[in-house]
Amino acid sequence: MAYDRFAAICRPLNYHTIMNKMLCASLTVSAWSICFINSAIHVFFIFRLPYCKSNHVNHFFCEVPAFLRMSCGDTFLNEIGMYISAGIVAMCSFFLTLISYIHIISTILRIRSSQGRQKAFSTCGSHLTVVVLYYGTIMSMYLKPHSTYSPETDKIVSILYTAVTPMLNPIVYSTRNKEVKNTIKRTQAILTK
Template sequence: MEEVNQTSSRRFILLGLSNVPYLQALCFFLFFIMYVITLSGNLLLVTVVRINPKLQTPMYFFLSNLSIIDIGFSSTITPKILINTLAKDRSISLLACAVQMFFHLALGSTECFILAVMAYDRYAAICRPLHYNTIMNKMLCVSLVVGSWSFSFMNSAIHVVLTFQLQYCKSHHVNHFFCEIPPFLRMSCQDTLLNEIAMYISAGIIAMCSFCLTLISYVHIISTILRIRSSQGRNKAFSICASHLTVVALYYGTIMCMYLKPRSTYSPETNKIVSILYTAVTPMLNPIIYSIRNKDVKNTVKREQKNTFL
């Protein structure tokens, strides 16, 4: 008989998005398309930044990191969704589940930090243009990126350890399409107060602080833009800010909705929809909104295409 506290032999069953055949086919098609677009867009951005010396700036350095995060973030979850959508066996081992949860949390947290850093970079460029090169020097940029990655991975390790120290005697059926913390807390027969407190503190420090830094940066940016005399310049700047803030609000909003809401309001179906937004939709949109619409990126792509055919 399987002992619930013998985690080494435990396997979990991911219930997925739907058991209806035609909905499964639709989900497979949509996730496959989103994954292809995500990989193509983000790989294109990383490649363009690498081959164009003019794009060796702090902004594109942060954008490249964001693209790498989005590739890893999507690849941690989407392939498993595609496999489970078609496979009869939806089980996942404890180790595989822990690894998926670890990278999902780590990359998600890193994205929060990088988005905040990008907002600060834009603040320095627009509000302090004469001091931009001094403020956003190479040492600071590297330190911000390394600090973001390091803190996020350490934070993720703590949460994974806390989560899988729990005993799961209620069920091994996870009402989700990947291994995420909230469904596991619902499955445990132990008191999860410590896990919830740790989750709220972590989400508050990472998501809320990053979002506030982003918001403060954009308050200063918009204040500066309003003083621009050219209406064309103001409209262009506001358009860029609106696009950036839309994705930031979508990403942070879904993260906070997932990790900061009370346990009493937990809804598996709602959580699945929220998770789709920040695990599949946002990584697909990021390269489009931040980069592919950018003239420097498009001109580099066109030039490389022209050189290829010559």
């Protein structure tokens, strides 16, 4: 999404040649492959841990930190692996997104019309808000110290990045659509009568 915004705002005349089907497929396959490999590595090392406590996972779904808390063996290497993968995957993705937005903002600031600047900022602002919420919650989940573990807090944080952020995307982007805005206004007018 960040590269798409970068191409649309910073290279508008070349957008269709830059964002072709091959690039979109390559970006998608790359992201899926990296995530699959990352998950497979974590699963392999989680399966090697000894579990002598309850088999009840105190979480909404099977997260690595929840499994590490259940193990009665030494999880130091698993935690180091989790920090490294979170640092590489989450931080690199987040910083690449921020770098693209730095270029986007510098391009937006060069737009002469205030209406054009406002439209570009509102388009990118909504995406950047969702990105910050998503990556912020993921980094707080996977990059926090072992000593600050709290099952209830982790459950809430995981709901933010697994359910709330994906739910916000259609809401944020559909409210930018003129037809949706007009429908909301008509609905409000009917309800206030």
